[in-house]
Amino acid sequence: MHSKKHFGSMFFLVVFLCLSVQGYSGACESSGIQINQTNLGKSNKSIDTSFEVDIVNRCSCTISNLHVNSNGFNSGTTVDPSLFRKDGESYLVNAGKPLGSNGSIKFTYTYDRAFVITPGFWNVDHC
Known part of the structure; x- marks a missing residue:
């Protein structure tokens, strides 16, 4: 009888932990991907402006297959x-x-204006 109670308690604990981890990985929403652009100005060789893009994973988890959106x-x-x-x-x-x-x-591109770049989708790998 004691082992059945112990098994039931352990089962509940495992289910609870699995749900907790699953909820924790939910913290990797679009706000967890930070995209910053810095205007570096024009170089002497170009009429276009250079922009440095810094994409940062602010999630508490490792992600992969990160896609972003940027029309045009x-x-x-x-x-x-x-x-x-x-x-x-x-x-x-x-x-x-x-x-x-x-x-x-980080990467750099050149154009006559900055493009809007927003988080798209990704996989949560390790949390």
């Missing part, structure tokens, strides 16, 4: 495709590789 994005200079590339209707960041909590990816 274009650049007068080549952006390293392992950092940022078109993938269907969105843009894949860091070639889909894992990005740990507080990890960041």
